[in-house]
Amino acid sequence: MNPRRTSGRAAAADRLARADRSRTFPPLPVRPGARGLFAESWWGSAWLDALETTALDSARLARGRTYARDGHVDTINVTPGRIVATVRGSRPRPYSADIRLRTLSDQEWDGLLDAIAAEPDQLTALLAKKLPRALAGGETPLLPGPGDLVPRCSCPDHGRPCKHAAALCFQVARLLDADPFVLLLMRGRGERELLDDLSRRNAARTAHEARAHSVAATPPTRHDQGPEARPATPTAAPGPAAEAAPGEHAAPRTTSTSHGVLARVALADRPRPPLPPPLPAPPQPGRPPALPDGDDLPFDPAALEFLAADAAARAHACVTAAAPPSPGSGCPAVHSPFPSLPPWEDAVRLTATAHPTAGLTSTTRALYRDLAAATGRTTTDVARAVAAWRQGGPEGLALLDTTWNPPAGDFDRARSALLAADLPSLRPRHNHLTDPERGIQLRFGHDHRWYPYESEPGTEDWWPTGPADPDPVGALSALLAR
Numbered sequence: 001m002n003p004r005r006t007s008g009r010a011a012a013a014d015r016l017a018r019a020d021r022s023r024t025f026p027p028l029p030v031r032p033g034a035r036g037l038f039a040e041s042w043w044g045s046a047w048l049d050a051l052e053t054t055a056l057d058s059a060r061l062a063r064g065r066t067y068a069r070d071g072h073v074d075t076i077n078v079t080p081g082r083i084v085a086t087v088r089g090s091r092p093r094p095y096s097a098d099i100r101l102r103t104l105s106d107q108e109w110d111g112l113l114d115a116i117a118a119e120p121d122q123l124t125a126l127l128a129k130k131l132p133r134a135l136a137g138g139e140t141p142l143l144p145g146p147g148d149l150v151p152r153c154s155c156p157d158h159g160r161p162c163k164h165a166a167a168l169c170f171q172v173a174r175l176l177d178a179d180p181f182v183l184l185l186m187r188g189r190g191e192r193e194l195l196d197d198l199s200r201r202n203a204a205r206t207a208h209e210a211r212a213h214s215v216a217a218t219p220p221t222r223h224d225q226g227p228e229a230r231p232a233t234p235t236a237a238p239g240p241a242a243e244a245a246p247g248e249h250a251a252p253r254t255t256s257t258s259h260g261v262l263a264r265v266a267l268a269d270r271p272r273p274p275l276p277p278p279l280p281a282p283p284q285p286g287r288p289p290a291l292p293d294g295d296d297l298p299f300d301p302a303a304l305e306f307l308a309a310d311a312a313a314r315a316h317a318c319v320t321a322a323a324p325p326s327p328g329s330g331c332p333a334v335h336s337p338f339p340s341l342p343p344w345e346d347a348v349r350l351t352a353t354a355h356p357t358a359g360l361t362s363t364t365r366a367l368y369r370d371l372a373a374a375t376g377r378t379t380t381d382v383a384r385a386v387a388a389w390r391q392g393g394p395e396g397l398a399l400l401d402t403t404w405n406p407p408a409g410d411f412d413r414a415r416s417a418l419l420a421a422d423l424p425s426l427r428p429r430h431n432h433l434t435d436p437e438r439g440i441q442l443r444f445g446h447d448h449r450w451y452p453y454e455s456e457p458g459t460e461d462w463w464p465t466g467p468a469d470p471d472p473v474g475a476l477s478a479l480l481a482r
Contacts, residue, residue: 020190023078023182028171030071038065039173043131043143047176050144051161051169060159064166073171076291080188083172086292087164089155093301096292097164099172100150103188108140113194115139131180142183152327154292191201285309285316310350315337347371351382352389365424384463391464392451399443399451400464403430411444414472421473423480433472436460440479442472450475454482 038476039045055061067087074094076085081103086094115138116122125132136142151165161169175182181191189197196365290310291301317338341349345418351371368382375382388400414433419425424440426433431444441453441462449468452475455461469475 015358017190017193020192021080021185023185023190025076025078025175027071027074027076031069038068038170041131041177042133043136043180044173044177046136046143047173047183048169050146050149053146054149055161055166057159060157060161060163061166062192063163064161064168065170067163067167067171068124073167076118076168076171076175078172078175078182078185080185083168083186085168085171086289087153087167088290090163092290094290094292095153095155095164097151097153097162097168099165100152101144101148101186103186104140109189112138112142113142113197117198117205123198124179129179129181131183142180142187150202160177211228281316281319288312306350310353313353324436328440339394341394344375345374345394348382348385348389348397349393352386387464391466392447392449392468393443395445395447395449396468399431399445403432404446406431406444410448414442414444414450417473418476421477423473423476428474440476442475442479452476452479454479 036450039048052061063239065091072088074086074088076083082098082100083477084096084098088094112135116126116135119134122132122135126135131142144220151161151169151170153162155162157163161379172182181194184194185191288305291305348371351367365379368379370387371377372379372382385397385400388396390396392399411428411431415428416428418433424435424438426435426440426442432441433444434441437457439455439457439459440457443451443453445451445468447468449470450472451464451468453462454465455463466475469478
C-alpha cells in the first residue's frame, strides 16, 4: 500500500473527526413575549435546573433570561467540554461568555454506547431528536448536576453566573430542545462519530448472536455414525462452468447465497440529472459579528472585523459579477473585479473603503497614523493617497505620483473645448492642464477621464478634489464652482 495514500486518508479522517467535534449555530431568533418555560423538552429543563440550583443571584438569572429572549446572544460554538458565544450587553463591544462541562472518559463512553446498542429503542429515540430518560439517568449521567456547569465571561461582573453567561445557558437549552446530540457533543463525542461507533457495535453484536444461533442449531456429532453421516459438501451449480471439456478438470462453483453488484456496473457512467441552478446573490454583503475586546490578544479586534467585512464585500462583488452559465457551456471564466494589488495600493484601498467619507475624524486620523507608521510615509501622504483612491481607484492613485504623455486626440482637443466654453486657459505639461495662479489642475488618465486637483496658489501642493469626469468642461466647471 502506498504510504502517502495511507497518510492522506488518515489526515482526511482526522479533519473529519475534528469537524465533527465542533458545531457552530447562528444566532437564535428573538422570542418576543415569551414568558413561560424557556425550555420545551424535559432535558432542556434539566439543563436549566443545573444552572438555577447553583446561581448565587436570581436577579442576574432574570436579566440573562431577558438577554436571551431579546436576541443578545450571537453565534454559538459547541466543542467537547466548552460552549462559547459573544453576548451583547450595554457597551458597544460584546463580551465573550463560555460554559465549561466535564467530558466523559473512554470507559464511560464504552458503557454508554453498549447500553444504547443493547436497546435499539434508545437509538431510535436519539435519531428522532429525543433523549430517553433511561439513557440520561443511567450509570453514566449525561445531564449536568448542581455545580457541573462552570460559567466564565470577559465582563467585569464576577457573579456566578453573570447575566451574559446566564443568557448563553438559556440559549443552549433551546439548542438542546432541537437536538440532544448537542449534549453528547458537550460530553466529548460528535454525532457522526457516535453513529459510526454504534454501527460497528451493532454489527459485532449481530454477528455474535448469529454465531451463537448457529452453534445452538448444529446437531451434535454421533460417534457411531460413519463418514456417510457427515454433511454433504456444497455441490457445483449446473451450467457451462460446471461442464469441463475432455481432459480438463472442472472448477467447482458453489451456489451463492446472496447476489451483489459488480464493481464495473456500480462505477459505470450513466446519465445523471443536472445540478440545480445556483442561488441568487444577496442584494448586499453581510456584516461580520462584532468581536469582544480582550487583553493580550495577538491581533486588533477592530482590524479583524474590518478585514472580514472587506472579504465579504469582495466575495459579494465577485459573485455578483459572475453571470450564470448558459446550458451546456460549462463554467465561464470569471475575472475578479478586484485585481491583485501591491501592498501599498491595497492598504490605501482598505483605508479608503473603511470610512468612505471625506471628513477626518479621530478614527480616520488614527488609521492614517497606523498606516503611515507601517509604510514609512507621512500621514499627509496617506491622506492624499486615500483622496486619490476615492476619486478614481487604482487609476486615481497612479495619477497622484506619475505622469505620462498622452497621444494626440482627446488631450489636445480639451484646450479648445475649454476655450469654447469661456473657461480659463490651462497650460499643458505631460498629461496635466494647469493654471498655477488659480491653483487648479486637470489630470488626464489612461481611462480617458479628467481628474480635478486644486492647490493653494503658488505652493504646488496638489490634492485630488471631486470626482473624475470624461468631459474636461464638466470637470473644470465643477472645480471652479467649489
